[in-house]
Amino acid sequence: MPPEELPKVVAGPLLRRLESERLVFWLVGTARLTPKLSLFDRQSGDCLWQAVPVPGESLQRVRIGERAWIHLLDLRPPRPLPPDRELEYELDLDGEPVTRQIPGLCYPGRERPSLMLKSRLDRLLHGSCRKPHFSGPDALVRADGWLGEHLCDTQERPALLMLSGDQIYVDDVAGPMLQAIHQVIELLGLFDEGFDAAPVGTSAELYSHPDGYYRRERLLPKTRPQRGLGDLFRVGMQRPIFTGHAIGNHLISLAEVLAQYLLVWSPQLWQRVRLDSELAGGAQNATFERERAAIEAFAAGLPAVQRLMAQVPVSMIFDDHDVTDDWNLTAGWEQAAYGHPFSRRIIGNAVLGYWLCQGWGNDPDSFGPDLLAQLEAWSDAPGGERQDQLIDRLLERESWSYALPTEPPLVVLDTRTQRWWSERSPGRPSGLMDWEALTELQQRLLGREAVVLVSAAPIFGVKLIEAIQQVFTFFGKALAVDAENWMAHPGAANVILNIFRHPKTPRHFVILSGDVHYSFVYDVLIRFRKNSPQIWQITCSGIKNEFPHRLLDALDGLNRWLYAPRSPLNWFTRRRAMRVTPRRPTGQGRWHRLVNQSAIGLVELDEEGVPGRIRLLDAAGGTVEFDAPDSQHSK
Incomplete structure (x- = not known):
């Protein structure tokens, strides 16, 4: 196809960060585009701000092909953006509005896409595991429909879309x-x-x-x-x-x-x-x-997914399939994978792709000018030594964790590159975060009243499944069952549980997770403690993926009987100091606690950071509610 027939934009625009003094957009064009952003008050129609990003300051471009450039717009308005008001924007690209290139970017009856800066993190969409060739509907399409119904609703419009892993499947491709x-x-x-x-x-x-x-x-x-x-x-x-x-x-x-x-x-x-x-x-x-x-x-x-991601801020973090299955699962795997030049390049390419398409927009400030200069040098001479140097730099990065200055704050954990190696055997599962990273996390949480913590893998998972993984691990088959959970490594398990027990860490923890291809909600308290923090483990997985149905039904039933909150078997787990109460999902049968259907999670938080309502928006159009413990016991 001749270059002149290609559209100006082939991906995006994605709204990556939205703060009172910051807007970050990501897009891919077929040329070096010169964008201009205009922001309007939806109610009055007044133009609040016009900005032409300055290359090197508020505009970064990197060439990834003969006819492909990634653009990152990092814009700082002269005055704080008004909260809880619907604002429309017009993104002009070389003199042509992006909506002319992409007419479907606007909802019916609208001429421009819109955004809303929420004063609190009161509602958020979340999920993980979106496999394109899974034979089922895409829950991001359902999320687009939900947003379309609540565009100008200050209370109901989501403040954020949190994608907690497996945005792409590098290792499982149709x-x-x-x-x-x-x-x-x-x-x-x-x-x-x-x-x-x-x-x-x-x-x-x-x-x-x-x-x-x-x-x-x-x-x-x-x-x-x-x-x-x-x-x-x-x-x-x-x-x-x-x-x-x-x-x-x-x-x-x-x-x-x-x-x-x-x-x-x-x-x-x-x-x-x-x-x-x-x-x-x-x-x-x-x-x-x-x-x-x-x-x-x-x-x-x-088209619906593109429209959604242009109008609600999107935060992301990798999990295994963004790079490869079993990525950094054990010390032995790491030693083998990074010691071979071909496998190191394959892994490095996926990490470089993650940075360019996900990590850069998550936290632009954490990537200094020297790294961006190295990126430009690679773009001038791709594919050889400079690519290896860039990959080495990214693989040596200390952490991909980041935090958003929301209220309550949202802290996103890197549970893939800071592993705590097993001291017993290189074939045993590594801890999801090492001691230094967990200590840094604890310092970040001290003095907070509430926090939303994003961990790709659930911190409080299904105990029976974790027990099965432990058996396979004993026989050296950790890779066969993806034996990566927070309790698989004693050091990591003890430190993360001690963080919850520390008297100066938050009173309210909301943990958002994915990874497992089913969904559930647990209420967690520390046993025998009057002033226990309240912890909610909220897992939504997958957006477009599911667990084998018969197997999960069997595991769900066995787990309920073997590891009920009062079961003595709980005392043989690392979480014996915690009381974990699973919530009942509506419409799933009296004995079910795990939901096995493609969906996007929707969590509502009150002013204290307590989840008042927890739902799954089923990709097929239904809605599942997770009853609070008091209400479920009354049924």
Whole structure:
């Protein structure tokens, strides 16, 4: 396709941060765009502010291909934005409003997209795990409908959309998605790269390799780790570094990662790709066609997703699938993965993609000018030594955690790159955060009355499932069951529980989590303590994914009987000092406590940071409420 036929914007705009003195937008264009933002009072129609971002100060651009530039607009209004008022904005790109390029960016009856700075974090949407080829609806489409119903409602409009992991699936990619990715790489001229110690010398060779579709496990690197008891009898055997169950289309190049981000957030490029099962090889035609139906349904919902993310602030954090399944799960895995140049590059490409598309907009201030200069140097000479240097810099980053200055404050935890290695065995699960990171977290929380804490994996999970993971871990099979939970590592478990017990940490903890592909709510108190903090573990997963239904039903029932709040088995868990009471979800059956359906969470917080109402907006259109303990006991 000739460059002149490409739209100016191929992803975004995403509203990343909205504060009284700050607006951050992210978008990808097919040229170096010069944006201008105008802000209007929706009620009066008055223009409140016009701004032309200054390159290097309030506008950062980075070229990722011959016809692709990422733009980050970091704008500071001259006066604080008015809270709790609907404001409309017009984003002009080289003299043309973005709404002319993307007419669907506005809700029916509107001429401009809008935003609302909430004075409190009173309502927020949250969820994780959005797999494009899962055969079910996309809950972000449902969230768009909810926002459309409450655009000018000061009370009901959400203050934030929190995506707590697996925004993309690097390791589990459908054949049609990979085909679309390769066409986008060609359309935009995304940069090629070379590989060391790999069966392909360049990314261009990868895209045309006979094993490039559905058989990439043959291309991915192997090593000889010893992870546990089960490996003692296989010393010397080569073992795969990438251990996911669906790695036949695992993304490898940076261009593939970046193209996937563009394809999961915006519809513009889907209109320019062609899905053809013959291109993937005849042996996989049936799989391709089955995945194709799910992918086409996913793409059909993207105009709504694009509209949603342009009008509500979006915060994000990675989990494993944003990089690869079992990412940093054990010390042995880390030693094997980062010690091989090809696997290090694959992981590094995913982390670099995360920074460019997620992390940068989360916390622009944490990335200094020297790192941005290094990024520009890579853009001038991509794919070689400068890419390795940039990846090394990002892999050595101390933390990707960040906080938003909301009321109550929202603290987002990096539970992937600050791992607490097991001292007993390199094959045992690492702690989700190390001692230094947890100590820093405790200092950040001291003196707060309330906090919203975002942990990709639930801090208080389903005890039976954690017990099963512990058994597999004992036999050296932690990777087989994704044995990563806060209680899997004694050091991390003790420190995080001590944070809740500390007398100077918040009285109200709301914990938002995902990861597990089902949803639940627990009320948690410290046993035998009059002034226990109130803790709510609120888990919503997935946005477009589910757990195997029969298996989860069995686990849910067994967990309820074996680990009821008064069960003596609780005294054999690390959480024995905590009383954990699961809430009953409406419409799920009397004995169910886990909800297994694609949904987006909606949490309402009162002025003290206490959740007054907790709901799931079902992707299919229904609503699930989690009854408070008092009301559920009365039924």
